[in-house]
Amino acid sequence: MEIALSIKNVSKNFGNFTAVSNVTFDVEDGKFFSILGPSGSGKTTLLRMIAGFYKPSNGVIEIRGMDMAGVEPNKRPVNLVFQNLALFPMMNVYENIAFGLKRRGERGKEVKKKVESMLERVGLPGFGNRKVNQLSGGQKQRVAIARCLVLEPTALLLDEPLGSLDFKLREHMKVELKKLQAKVGTTFVYITHDQSEAMVMSDHVAVMHSGYFEQLDTPQNLYNKPVSAFVAQFVGDNNKFIVRLRKDEHGRFFAVTDEGHEFKLDRPYDLESSNLFEMYVRPEAIIINPKESTGGINLLDVEVKSILFDGGNSRILVIPSGSGREIIVSLPQNRKYDNLQEKDKLKIGWYPSAAVCFKGAGGKVYDEI
Amino acid sequence: MTKSEKIKVRWGFIIFFTPVFLWLFLLIVLPQIELLRMSFLGTDFHGKSGFTLENYGSFFTEPIYWLTFARTALYSILVTFIVLIIALPVAFYITKLAKIKYQGFLMVLILIPFWVNELIRIYGWIILLRESGVINYFLLKLHILKHPLEMMYHDATMILGLVYTSMLFMIVPIIGVMESLDDALIEAANDLGAGKVAVWRKIIIPYCMPGIMSGSIIVFMLVLGSFLTPKLLGGKNAMWFTEQIYNSIIIYFNWNQGAAFGFLLLFLSSLIIFIVLKLTKQELSKVIK
Numbered sequence: 015m016e017i018a019l020s021i022k023n024v025s026k027n028f029g030n031f032t033a034v035s036n037v038t039f040d041v042e043d044g045k046f047f048s049i050l051g052p053s054g055s056g057k058t059t060l061l062r063m064i065a066g067f068y069k070p071s072n073g074v075i076e077i078r079g080m081d082m083a084g085v086e087p088n089k090r091p092v093n094l095v096f097q098n099l100a101l102f103p104m105m106n107v108y109e110n111i112a113f114g115l116k117r118r119g120e121r122g123k124e125v126k127k128k129v130e131s132m133l134e135r136v137g138l139p140g141f142g143n144r145k146v147n148q149l150s151g152g153q154k155q156r157v158a159i160a161r162c163l164v165l166e167p168t169a170l171l172l173d174e175p176l177g178s179l180d181f182k183l184r185e186h187m188k189v190e191l192k193k194l195q196a197k198v199g200t201t202f203v204y205i206t207h208d209q210s211e212a213m214v215m216s217d218h219v220a221v222m223h224s225g226y227f228e229q230l231d232t233p234q235n236l237y238n239k240p241v242s243a244f245v246a247q248f249v250g251d252n253n254k255f256i257v258r259l260r261k262d263e264h265g266r267f268f269a270v271t272d273e274g275h276e277f278k279l280d281r282p283y284d285l286e287s288s289n290l291f292e293m294y295v296r297p298e299a300i301i302i303n304p305k306e307s308t309g310g311i312n313l314l315d316v317e318v319k320s321i322l323f324d325g326g327n328s329r330i331l332v333i334p335s336g337s338g339r340e341i342i343v344s345l346p347q348n349r350k351y352d353n354l355q356e357k358d359k360l361k362i363g364w365y366p367s368a369a370v371c372f373k374g375a376g377g378k379v380y381d382e383i
Numbered sequence: 384m385t386k387s388e389k390i391k392v393r394w395g396f397i398i399f400f401t402p403v404f405l406w407l408f409l410l411i412v413l414p415q416i417e418l419l420r421m422s423f424l425g426t427d428f429h430g431k432s433g434f435t436l437e438n439y440g441s442f443f444t445e446p447i448y449w450l451t452f453a454r455t456a457l458y459s460i461l462v463t464f465i466v467l468i469i470a471l472p473v474a475f476y477i478t479k480l481a482k483i484k485y486q487g488f489l490m491v492l493i494l495i496p497f498w499v500n501e502l503i504r505i506y507g508w509i510i511l512l513r514e515s516g517v518i519n520y521f522l523l524k525l526h527i528l529k530h531p532l533e534m535m536y537h538d539a540t541m542i543l544g545l546v547y548t549s550m551l552f553m554i555v556p557i558i559g560v561m562e563s564l565d566d567a568l569i570e571a572a573n574d575l576g577a578g579k580v581a582v583w584r585k586i587i588i589p590y591c592m593p594g595i596m597s598g599s600i601i602v603f604m605l606v607l608g609s610f611l612t613p614k615l616l617g618g619k620n621a622m623w624f625t626e627q628i629y630n631s632i633i634i635y636f637n638w639n640q641g642a643a644f645g646f647l648l649l650f651l652s653s654l655i656i657f658i659v660l661k662l663t664k665q666e667l668s669k670v671i672k
Binding site: 096104 | 567568570571574575576577578585589590592
């Protein structure tokens with residue numbers, strides 16, 4: 015596979031503040047690449063450097079092997095879909111899409127043909143004469159993308175383009191965007207703070223946090239094998255336990271909570287400097303009332319504190335007996351627990367393989383989402 | 384709403400509307416009607432007064448009159464254009480480039496000269512520009528000139544003065560529109576391949592068109608109807624159409640002729656604005672907003 019976009023050791027400082035710190039990655043041709051991070055993580059800065067609106071303080075940005083240093087935004091073979099879309103209000107849909115082609119000096123029938131086939135591709139045939147303010151949110155979205163795609167860029171950069179849409183439309187556009195990308199085959203670099211958008215659409219996701227890439231992996235690996243506490247908390251939901259790890263004489267590892275509960279772990283950890291860890295267990299990995307006979311499972315007696323009904327995404331909030339800590343548990347979709355009530359006593363359990371621990375100072379890595 | 388409330392509302396309306404109506408009718412409409420009537424009156428050889436189109440006819444038959452008007456109109460268009468060319472980058476600098484904390488300060492800098500009366504400002508210019516003026520003094524002292532240069536009473540000086548006096552009325556409406564221009568539009572155009580010239584031509588100017596048009600109309604009308612600046616800076620040969628009106632009424636004491644010129648000025652300048660609006664495909668209602 016050819017490399018469409020190559021970022022090498024790129025940093026960006028604004029005065030004393032480091033927005034992007036030594037980031038390196040490659041995007042292969044035709045891939046959907048996402049950068050996922052909370053606001054203020056530097057992802058927009060990174061994208062604007064690729065588009066050419068900021069100069070990197072350090073490092074090299076290459077597009078198809080060509081160094082982009084000193085190349086103005088209007089000369090780069092990448093196009094940016096802005097967060098607020100930035101459609102030109104004084105032009106109609108046709109003129110918006112033809113804008114880039116005309117700047118290249120293309121004229122006449124060729125432009126008309128390209129614009130019309132692009133409109134068809136994004137599912138807006140015959141919309142050329144509409145005014146921008148006559149379009150719905152989703153249609154504006156597609157015009158903004160069409161306006162860039164018609165230029166056949168090496169990579170299409172998208173800056174949280176679904177951020178301003180309401181929930182239903184966003185869910186719909188997620189699927190649309192993925193389909194569109196598969197159809198046109200253009201490389202997409204997508205930035206978002208919504209982990210579901212990144213997971214659903216991307217081939218690869220980079221999780222960014224205060225200027226660094228914490229992990230760059232496939233969505234599956236980010237979810238199943240997070241490499242840091244931040245990734246574990248930011249991608250998907252997780253229950254956090256502050257624990258001390260202990261190794262027994264057989265070399266098995268255990269996590270002990272402040273309340274004295276002990277949980278088996280399935281992999282070794284380095285206990286040399288400190289045994290204070292954070293343990294993460296996903297709500298969907300927790301089994302309600304597991305069979306006692308199931309060997310090796312961690313068990314915990316809990317009381318239901320509240321039921322968070324959300325259709326297919328319903329959960330319960332439970333507290334272990336003799337503790338104030340809340341644990342979120344996903345409800346299975348078999349209606350088995352429809353009669354569950356507050357203050358019910360339950361047993362919950364999870365397999366050691368479902369828990370992952372990271373060294374922590376017993377403190378917060380990222381609690382203020 | 385009860386009945387008594389309804390009556391109250393109506394009273395309120397009358398109380399507030401009456402002064403406005405009286406102002407408009409007594410001070411503007413009524414005198415204009417009288418002037419309009421006068422413009423159609425004339426006296427024949429026998430000293431009898433009666434209805435005539437003579438006052439309007441003389442505008443077209445005497446070249447001095449329509450030439451003065453053509454000259455005034457062309458210079459007004461030129462001044463409007465120069466003001467626009469200067470105002471666009473100034474407005475862009477204030478709204479987009481200057482730091483927010485300096486924006487108010489820059490606006491005040493533009494406003495302050497307009498706190499001074501027009502006459503005083505023009506005398507200021509005269510002090511600077513006349514043969515024994517400040518600029519000539521320094522140019523002589525620095526041995527750049529051997530003899531003082533007469534900078535007054537040229538058309539160029541007059542245009543300079545008119546541009547200066549009307550600058551504010553172009554900058555303010557353009558700033559009003561430009562402030563709402565999203566920076567992302569400029570960046571998006573740049574990203575899609577537009578250079579600086581294309582960004583101005585295709586994005587900034589079309590976006591600011593309502594502000595540009597309302598500013599241009601105000602400046603054009605102000606310049607066309609200005610009297611002091613052309614009179615004081617332009618000298619004897621630089622005849623402005625308002626001077627013709629002034630001369631008719633004050634010097635020749637021909638009120639009928641002066642009134643006719645006044646209405647011709649109103650009609651012709653409205654016509655010019657109408658044609659420009661049509662040519663640029665702008666709607667008056669949008670421009671006024």
